Amino acid sequence: MSDKILISNNSALQSKYGKKGLAAVLAAVRALVAADRKRGLVTQLIDISSAAAMKKHKGKAVTTPGDDGECKDAVDAIYAALKPDFLVLLDAPDVIPHFKLTNPVPKDKDGDIPSDLPYASDAPSTSRDTAKYAAVTRVVGRLPGLTGADNPEYLVALLKTAAGFKSLKRANYMPAFALSAAVWQKSTALSVNKIFGAMQATICPPTGTPGVQAMLAPLSHFINCHGAEVDPQFYGEQAKSYPISMTSADVAKGNRKNAIIAAECCFGAQLYDPSFTGGKLPISNAYLRAGAIGYFGSTTTAYGPAEGNSAADLITQYFLIRAMQGASLGRACLQARQQFVMGEKMEDPVNVKTLAQFLLLGDPSLHPCLVETADAASSATDIDASGARKARRVALGAFGKAAADSSGFPGRRIASPPKKLHDLVQQIASKRGLSAKTEDIEAFRIVGGEDYGKEMKAHKVAQQVVVVTDHHMATKAKGAEKGALPKTKVLVAHAQDDRVIKVVEYVRR
Amino acid sequence: MTSERIAPGSKSDHGGVVLRTDSGEEYILRRKGGNAFSDPTLDELVGKTIEGSGVVAGRTFIMDGWTVEKEN
Numbered sequence: 070m071s072d073k074i075l076i077s078n079n080s081a082l083q084s085k086y087g088k089k090g091l092a093a094v095l096a097a098v099r100a101l102v103a104a105d106r107k108r109g110l111v112t113q114l115i116d117i118s119s120a121a122a123m124k125k126h127k128g129k130a131v132t133t134p135g136d137d138g139e140c141k142d143a144v145d146a147i148y149a150a151l152k153p154d155f156l157v158l159l160d161a162p163d164v165i166p167h168f169k170l171t172n173p174v175p176k177d178k179d180g181d182i183p184s185d186l187p188y189a190s191d192a193p194s195t196s197r198d199t200a201k202y203a204a205v206t207r208v209v210g211r212l213p214g215l216t217g218a219d220n221p222e223y224l225v226a227l228l229k230t231a232a233g234f235k236s237l238k239r240a241n242y243m244p245a246f247a248l249s250a251a252v253w254q255k256s257t258a259l260s261v262n263k264i265f266g267a268m269q270a271t272i273c274p275p276t277g278t279p280g281v282q283a284m285l286a287p288l289s290h291f292i293n294c295h296g297a298e299v300d301p302q303f304y305g306e307q308a309k310s311y312p313i314s315m316t317s318a319d320v321a322k323g324n325r326k327n328a329i330i331a332a333e334c335c336f337g338a339q340l341y342d343p344s345f346t347g348g349k350l351p352i353s354n355a356y357l358r359a360g361a362i363g364y365f366g367s368t369t370t371a372y373g374p375a376e377g378n379s380a381a382d383l384i385t386q387y388f389l390i391r392a393m394q395g396a397s398l399g400r401a402c403l404q405a406r407q408q409f410v411m412g413e414k415m416e417d418p419v420n421v422k423t424l425a426q427f428l429l430l431g432d433p434s435l436h437p438c439l440v441e442t443a444d445a446a447s448s449a450t451d452i453d454a455s456g457a458r459k460a461r462r463v464a465l466g467a468f469g470k471a472a473a474d475s476s477g478f479p480g481r482r483i484a485s486p487p488k489k490l491h492d493l494v495q496q497i498a499s500k501r502g503l504s505a506k507t508e509d510i511e512a513f514r515i516v517g518g519e520d521y522g523k524e525m526k527a528h529k530v531a532q533q534v535v536v537v538t539d540h541h542m543a544t545k546a547k548g549a550e551k552g553a554l555p556k557t558k559v560l561v562a563h564a565q566d567d568r569v570i571k572v573v574e575y576v577r578r
Numbered sequence: 579m580t581s582e583r584i585a586p587g588s589k590s591d592h593g594g595v596v597l598r599t600d601s602g603e604e605y606i607l608r609r610k611g612g613n614a615f616s617d618p619t620l621d622e623l624v625g626k627t628i629e630g631s632g633v634v635a636g637r638t639f640i641m642d643g644w645t646v647e648k649e650n
Contacts, residue, residue, distance in 0.1 A: 177585045178637065253589075295590045297614035298606070299635040304615050311592070311615035335590040345635040347610060370585040381589060538587055559587030575587055 071113040072455065073105060073155040073434050076144055080118035081134035081164045082221075085214075090221040097228035098159075101432075104232035109454055110434060114159075117143040126150040137168040141187050141194040148191075148207060154458050155399050155434040158188065158211040160224055161340050165211070167368065170425045171197040173418035173479060174372075176538050183339075183368045185211055185428040189403065190469075199425040200478035200516075203415065205406040206469035208399035208462070210363075210433030215354060217342035227357055230326070231432035234362055237288070237327065239438040242393050245289040248273060248281065248314055251307035257293045259378050264291060264389045273305025273314035281315045285323030288437075289330075290356075291389060293373075293382070296334030299341045301349035303334050317355035326360025329392055329437050331385035333373065338366030338428055353430055363398040363431035365389075365405070371426065372419045372559075372575050379573065380423045384409045388429075395440035399433020403465060411472040416515045416534045417561050418479050419575060473518055477525075479534055480516035486535065490567040494535045494560075497572060503539040503558050511536045535562040579607070579623045595620040597630070597639055605639035 075098060083091040098114050105112040116122045117140065120130040128146025131139045148156065158165040167183030187194065189209040190202040212231065214224030247270035249257035257270045271284060273294065294314045295304035301317040330353075332338065338353045353364045365388045371381040378386070387405035392398055406424060413420045439445075491510060498505040515532035516522060525532060537560040563571040584594040584606055592615045595607045607623075608614050610632065623646065630644035 174587075177588050179585075180637070295592070295615060297590065297608075298638045299640065300608075300614050302614070304613070306615075309616075311613060313613065333589065335585060335588060341635060345633050345640060370588040370590060372587070373589045 070111065071151055071153050072110045072458070073112040073157065074147055074151060074153040075101075075112065075114040075157045075159050076147065076165060077114050077116050077159040078118045078131055078134050078140075078164050079116040082160060084134075085160075085164060086219060086221040090219070093221050093225055094159075094228070097225040097232075101228050101232040105434070110155075115147055117147075134164065135166050137166040138194045140166055141168055144188050145191070145193065152462075154208060154462055155397070156188065156207055156209045157432060157434075158185065158209065161213040161216040163216050164214070168194070169197065170199045170202075172369075173199060173421040173425075174370075177370045179369045182422065182425045184425045185209060186406070186425050189406070199421045200415070203410050203421075203424060203476065203478065204470045204473035205403060205410065206466040208397070208403050208433050210399045210402065210429040210431055212432055213340050213354065213357070213430055215343060215350070216340050217344055223354075223358060230357070230360055230362065231435060234327065234432075234435050236436045236439045239393060239395070239441060242289045242329065242438050244287040245291065246284055246287040247271060247291040247293075248276075248303075249293045250295060250305040250314070253293050253306075253373070255376060256373060256378060256382055257291075260293065260382050260386050261291060263386055264393070265289070274307050274310070274312050277305055277312045277314045278302075278316050278319050282319045282323035285320065286325050288325065288328045289389065289393065290328060290332075291385065292330065292332040292334060292337070294334050296332075296336045298336050298339065299345050300336065301346050301352060301355070303332075303337070303352060315352070317350045317352045320352055320355040321350075321359055324356055324359035324361060327437070328356065328359075328361040329363045329389070329398070330356055330361055330365065331389045332364070332366040333371055333381040333385050335367065335370045337371070338364065338430060339368050340430075357430060361431070362435050362437065363392065363429060365402060365427060365429055367426040368428065369422075369426045372423060374573070374575055379413070380419055380575070381427070383413065384423055384427050392437050395436060395438060397434055397436050398429060398431050400461070400465070402429040402433065403469070407465070407469050407472050410469075410476055414563060414571065414573075415476040415478050416532065416563055417573060418513070418534070418536060419559070419561065421479065474520040476518045477515040477521045477532060478518065479513040481514050483512040483514060483533065486510070486512035486533070487567050490533065490535065490564055490569075493567075493569055494537060494562045494564075497562060497569065498537045498539070498560050501558075501560065501574065503537060503560055505537045505539060505560075509538050530565050533564045533567070535564060536560070537562070579626055579628060581621070581624045590615075592616075595624060597628070604637075605634060606637055608638055608640050610640050610642045
């Protein structure tokens with residue numbers, strides 16, 4: 070019985086790295102399997118491009134490596150047959166593709182969301198709707214090579230990092246590095262205090278590249294900066310200025326091995342081909358090359374509120390808090406997703422996107438730090454660690470399903486929202502300073518979650534969510550540069566039977 | 579070239595320069611190695627027609643060179 074499965078497409082690996090390259094990867098995998106055995110884990114690689122290997126698990130071989138549906142079906146077959154405690158997607162999306170989910174916030178023009186969420190859910194691959202995969206029950210992480218590379222050296226190095234890692238003490242992860250865009254420092258302070266206790270985040274501006282290099286030594290990193298598509302840089306913001314806060318080169322020079330990172334930044338975990346940026350690695354890849362063991366970030370445009378915490382703030386907090394409480398990186402990712410589904414209003418399309426876009430890069434079975442309570446120490450010799458882990462998986466599987474069943478999700482778009490509700494939301498938006506024209510207002514019916522749907526029916530209520538996007542452009546002050554500055558707000562109004570019951574605002578940050 | 583909002587309403591909502599091609603496709607423009615959120619050099623191109631070279635990655639055109647076409 071295997072505890073941990075490496076999902077590999079050997080055919081795609083050979084196409085990418087050549088025959089010798091594949092052999093080098095498989096040798097590194099064997100070393101990881103041996104290291105895991107010493108850690109009490111039975112690890113197995115399964116080649117999803119092999120018909121014989123897949124037949125053993127009542128699945129079909131992946132014949133088109135880029136076909137995310139085929140790949141998801143293969144992972145589902147393996148999971149159903151073996152119920153492993155950890156699933157590891159081996160290599161970048163050009164070998165094991167992200168699963169493309171429909172963007173629930175299309176006004177940001179992101180297109181589909183490249184996601185690993187569906188691999189963590191038992192729901193079949195028949196839908197592109199994130200809500201269908203909101204019952205998150207599996208522990209999944211990705212060990213990404215470099216997208217587009219022809220040399221396996223990077224992936225081999227990551228496998229070696231995973232094989233060589235030994236859990237540290239929680240105290241080793243307590244000195245933290247937190248970096249925030251100046252305009253978000255209040256929100257970041259809330260997050261940082263929840264994760265690490267009292268500490269000050271580094272603010273950009275004034276601090277930024279390259280000075281930030283000297284600050285990267287702590288083993289826990291929390292980053293709340295701007296990010297952009299296909300960009301090896303993060304950015305701060307203050308007074309309409311966007312200085313570069315950190316780069317992949319800063320990470321390469323300053324980061325220490327064994328670090329764990331949660332980055333809220335837009336595109337902070339996008340695994341783009343470094344040839345697009347003159348060989349400069351994505352910041353996530355740079356961290357892993359520098360010896361980091363886990364990176365939690367977003368593949369696309371991420372969201373947060375004007376003040377306080379929501380969306381990206383929360384899911385990244387949940388990940389770090391769990392990882393520092395002794396969870397494996399993969400369980401921390403699973404519980405972050407579950408906590409998010411259970412605690413947030415999933416009727417909000419922004420929350421649905423947040424669930425879809427955040428993923429774990431790194432070996433999910435690694436525990437950054439171990440639980441160090443006296444109780445844990447005294448019972449360590451009496452407890453069957455593997456059995457305890459499998460019992461946790463049962464509980465987490467049930468919890469993941471319950472969280473999704475008891476949540477509402479945005480359903481079909483309402484072509485013509487009821488006039489009373491439309492006008493009421495327009496008034497609320499106006500009162501809050503949003504200039505909302507009719508074309509900027511979209512409404513969606515709320516659907517269950519099995520239990521949520523039953524309760525709506527039992528109570529004979531209909532729920533809606535109304536999303537307002539303000540497109541106001543503020544011209545620059547006289548004498549300033551040419552052009553216009555965006556002044557954007559998104560308002561989400563939750564309604565029941567055409568009465569507004571909750572309003573959430575997301576603003577330009 | 580136009581000036582537009584990128585990722586409206588998100589954490590990284592910002593003004594950017596967008597290239598609209600003759601065939602109607604739109605790309606967020608960035609200079610290779612440039613600042614994705616603020617680039618006065620690109621701001622100067624707004625309203626002009628250019629011919630650029632570089633790579634298209636997703637919705638972004640990362641440009642390593644360009645020439646501004648003369649207005650007729």
